[in-house]
Amino acid sequence: MTAPARVRPFGERLAAAMDVHGPLCVGIDPHASLLDAWGLPDDAAGLREFAHRVMDAVAGRVAAVKPQAAFFERHGSAGVAVLEEVVAAGRETGTLVVVDAKRGDIGSTMGAYADAFLRDGSPLAGDALTVSPYLGFGSLDPAVDLALATGRGLFVLCLTSNPEGPDVQHARTAQGVTVAAQVAARAAALNTGAASLGSIGLVVGATVGTAVRDAGVDLAAVAGPLLAPGVGAQGAGAAELAAVFGDARRQVLASSSRGVLAAGPEVGALRTAALEASSQAAAALR
Numbered sequence: 001m002t003a004p005a006r007v008r009p010f011g012e013r014l015a016a017a018m019d020v021h022g023p024l025c026v027g028i029d030p031h032a033s034l035l036d037a038w039g040l041p042d043d044a045a046g047l048r049e050f051a052h053r054v055m056d057a058v059a060g061r062v063a064a065v066k067p068q069a070a071f072f073e074r075h076g077s078a079g080v081a082v083l084e085e086v087v088a089a090g091r092e093t094g095t096l097v098v099v100d101a102k103r104g105d106i107g108s109t110m111g112a113y114a115d116a117f118l119r120d121g122s123p124l125a126g127d128a129l130t131v132s133p134y135l136g137f138g139s140l141d142p143a144v145d146l147a148l149a150t151g152r153g154l155f156v157l158c159l160t161s162n163p164e165g166p167d168v169q170h171a172r173t174a175q176g177v178t179v180a181a182q183v184a185a186r187a188a189a190l191n192t193g194a195a196s197l198g199s200i201g202l203v204v205g206a207t208v209g210t211a212v213r214d215a216g217v218d219l220a221a222v223a224g225p226l227l228a229p230g231v232g233a234q235g236a237g238a239a240e241l242a243a244v245f246g247d248a249r250r251q252v253l254a255s256s257s258r259g260v261l262a263a264g265p266e267v268g269a270l271r272t273a274a275l276e277a278s279s280q281a282a283a284a285l286r
């Protein structure tokens with residue numbers, strides 16, 4: 001009997017993509033204001049044109065794209081269909097797709113989210129999904145299991161880029177460690193034995209300043225990818241990336257949405273902005 005083909009883990013695929021293209025993820029966040037600035041209607045047709053222009057500009061040229069599910073869901077089922085098209089375009093062009101849906105629920109419901117976003121054959125299943133551990137890290141088990149079984153990945157919210165995050169993430173558990181440090185330790189345990197990067201990553205905002213140190217989070221020990229939103233529109237740049245991530249900088253996938261999308265609507269201008277952001281991230285993180 002032949003052994004089943006081994007699926008290549010997400011972490012390995014992401015490490016390879018970052019080696020080729022640099023450490024940038026382009027966020028696809030079709031804000032109503034951006035649709036307007038691009039001369040597109042704030043409806044599913046406008047959304048579709050926007051999303052395809054971004055994919056035309058960056059697919060095969062950056063390590064990953066990150067469609068923000070909320071901006072697709074606000075257009076109802078027609079918007080979700082466009083999200084499915086983005087996922088399909090990523091598959092067709094060999095571009096990794098991180099679906100930023102930040103799912104998190106009790107374990108039994110988490111199984112259904114995993115089925116939607118991480119199961120082979122699901123039209124919403126990209127290469128990785130953002131998830132929230134704030135119903136308890138163990139509630140994510142169905143997503144962890146399915147991601148690892150299908151060669152997909154997770155990015156678990158750890159230290160988010162918004163100013164409200166520390167209220168929860170810097171709080172201390174009964175064991176005396178911060179919530180963020182505990183999230184990081186759980187991710188590290190899941191990446192034990194991974195060949196290059198593990199497939200269970202964290203979200204750590206590039207805007208968090210000294211929070212990694214303040215909250216006692218050991219990012220290098222995670223041995224998985226670190227998705228770093230906050231680059232561009234939220235104010236972080238090369239200096240912040242280098243300062244926040246220190247010794248863990250080789251694990252970082254910097255993420256910029258509006259910072260790149262503001263260059264639209266022309267495909268060439270979007271591509272130039274993305275490649276420039278990618279070079280800057282590479283220089284900051286090398």
Ligand SMILES: O=c1ccn([C@@H]2O[C@H](COP(=O)(O)O)[C@@H](O)[C@H]2O)c(=O)[nH]1
Binds near residue numbers: 027068161256
């Ligand atoms: O801590 C987090 C987690 C996720 N995000 C998401 O990233 C983008 C940021 O967009 P910009 O236009 O580059 O500011 C957006 O989809 C957020 O939901 C984050 O910003 N911070």
